[in-house]
Amino acid sequence: MTSFLTLLRKEILRFWKVGFQTVAAPVLTAMLYLLIFSHVLEDHVRVYDTLPYASFLVPGLVMMSVLQNAFANSSSSLIQAKVMGSIVFILLPPISPFSLFSAYILSSTVRGFAVGVGVLAVTMFFTPLGFTHPAWILVFILLGGAMMGALGILAGLWADKFDQLAAFQNFIIMPLTFLSGVFYSIHSLPAFWQGVSHYNPVFYMIDGFRYGFFGVSDVSPWQSLAVVSVCFLFVAAFALSLLKRGYKLRA
Amino acid sequence: MIPAISIRQVTKRYGDLQALAGVDLEINQGEFFGLLGPNGAGKTTLISALAGLVRPDGGSLEVMGHDVHKDYRAARRLLGVVPQELVFDPFFTVREVLRFQAGYFGIRRCDDWIDEILANLDLTAKADSGMRSLSGGMKRRVLVAQALVHRPPVIVLDEPTAGVDVELRQTLWQFIRRLNEEGNTIVLTTHYLEEAEALCGRIAMLKGGRVVSLDSTENLLRKFSAQALRLRLGEGPGLPEALAQVSVQKDKYWSIPFQTYGQIESLLAQVRMAGCVIEDMAVNQPDLEEVFVRVMQQAREGGAS
Known part of the structure; x- marks a missing residue:
């Protein structure tokens, strides 16, 4: 237990010490998205009839920031340690694969949560938000962070170099998050793309999360919860099995 | 234990x-x-x-x-x-x-x-x-x-x-x-x-x-390295044949092995009798580097790849 708690503490301190870059910067980015998109699109996009576009946008931006930062946390921690060689410090001690796994997932979730709360706090100055179902908000912010933390472990283990990780981020994570209804309701899409969006797990994270704020969503929050949970379990099981095998960690 | x-x-x-x-x-x-x-x-x-x-x-x-x-x-x-x-x-x-x-x-x-x-x-x-x-x-x-x-x-x-x-x-x-x-x-x-x-x-x-x-x-x-007398000779006759056979020449130095310090005097006497001029002299202690080189040589000759 001590080894798990130590690693968790270290992983949280690792991003917290450079919080300007790991927490403040994404908050600023999200704020810029909000200002620009709400300014440009306010009069052009109508979603859920009564909702101002800026209000609709905020939960999407919060969730997007949560997901990207949770992914960045575990993946960059692993790749850095691998490239620098400092990974030996966690390979030499008797830390079980499950402890490694849990510490990386949890620290990623914490970073996602910190960024999410930061984005929420700042954007609340710009646009009114309801908090209709706070429990759903919490469930999706945590589950989304954990899911992306697990995906980050996969990517961090697989990548040997920083550019491979960047490719993973640019070609998989970015499209998944951007094409998930952050900036629009998928009901405004043509039928074909609506159908495609239903295969994107990030869509359910954002949709369920948004339900927590406004009580309206494209699909039922329970369905979103089911999809996200199954995805999380699948990715988590895969990441854990790689850690157990010592994939690219123990030659 | x-x-x-x-x-x-x-x-x-x-x-x-x-x-x-x-x-x-x-x-x-x-x-x-x-x-x-x-x-x-x-x-x-x-x-x-x-x-x-x-x-x-x-x-x-x-x-x-x-x-x-x-x-x-x-x-x-x-x-x-x-x-x-x-x-x-x-x-x-x-x-x-x-x-x-x-x-x-x-x-x-x-x-x-x-x-x-x-x-x-x-x-x-x-x-x-x-x-x-x-x-x-x-x-x-x-x-x-x-x-x-x-x-x-x-x-x-x-x-x-x-x-x-x-x-x-x-x-x-x-x-x-x-x-x-x-x-x-x-x-x-x-x-x-x-x-x-x-x-x-x-x-x-x-x-x-x-x-x-x-x-x-x-x-x-003890096994691989012996004490040795290191000599650098000047102009004049070379090391006597009997000594040269047991010695190793490397750079300008001859390395003449001996077991006990008592032997040094007789070694030097042979050198003097041959009329050699000694320019520099030192006594070498056994050292691991020599052992290392020899063991590695043996391993190569022994066919260990």
Whole structure:
């Protein structure tokens, strides 16, 4: 237990010490998205009839920031340690694969949560938000962070170099998050793309999360919860099995 | 008594390279053991296998009787490894790094021991400095400290003094010697043969993934290296035939072996009788470098690839 708690503490301190870059910067980015998109699109996009576009946008931006930062946390921690060689410090001690796994997932979730709360706090100055179902908000912010933390472990283990990780981020994570209804309701899409969006797990994270704020969503929050949970379990099981095998960690 | 380290028939292949070709080695508790060999001999692979960083293809390794694979928790807790690469975590201070490392081994609140290690490695003044700001030598000291923070009874140092200044070598060896005197087992790989000669009680030499020689340092020196009289001759007659046959000429020096100091006088008398002019003279002590070269030569001739 001590080894798990130590690693968790270290992983949280690792991003917290450079919080300007790991927490403040994404908050600023999200704020810029909000200002620009709400300014440009306010009069052009109508979603859920009564909702101002800026209000609709905020939960999407919060969730997007949560997901990207949770992914960045575990993946960059692993790749850095691998490239620098400092990974030996966690390979030499008797830390079980499950402890490694849990510490990386949890620290990623914490970073996602910190960024999410930061984005929420700042954007609340710009646009009114309801908090209709706070429990759903919490469930999706945590589950989304954990899911992306697990995906980050996969990517961090697989990548040997920083550019491979960047490719993973640019070609998989970015499209998944951007094409998930952050900036629009998928009901405004043509039928074909609506159908495609239903295969994107990030869509359910954002949709369920948004339900927590406004009580309206494209699909039922329970369905979103089911999809996200199954995805999380699948990715988590895969990441854990790689850690157990010592994939690219123990030659 | 259970051996500190027991290695049986360990093999490891990387593609075409047979890094370990069946290594057998047993190191007793309390030994100061040297692991020597040229680059690529398999020293680091062997140490990595012992530490669980590399999974061998065959054979078994135990630390204090605990299999490094099946019983990895116990084995890793009993082993402290100083890696060869100068690796560090740039985000933290020296003290943070050491506390984390202790925590990974399940140890909390061990600041007294951390302070003691820091003092012994001359790191106290740097305790609150960030790792990034340390010089290479300082980082090396932190690596040693990290390996000792969980008080392992078996300590493996993989070339700890490569590229390190004289002062650190002195401090380091003083500390490691003390740990050895307190009963810890030390395994050392080094390129500085004089270090191995001064410190190690027993030495194994590795080549091509095999142990090609294993003996006490004393025996190795006696077997392979003799005392020798080194002479540089000036203009005039060469070394008499009888002496030249048993001697080795290297650069401008003749190396004439002898057993006891009493023989020196008669050797010099023969040289004088032949009318040779001596320009320079020295007496060579047996040294590990010579042993090393000879063992490696024998291994090559013996067909060990």
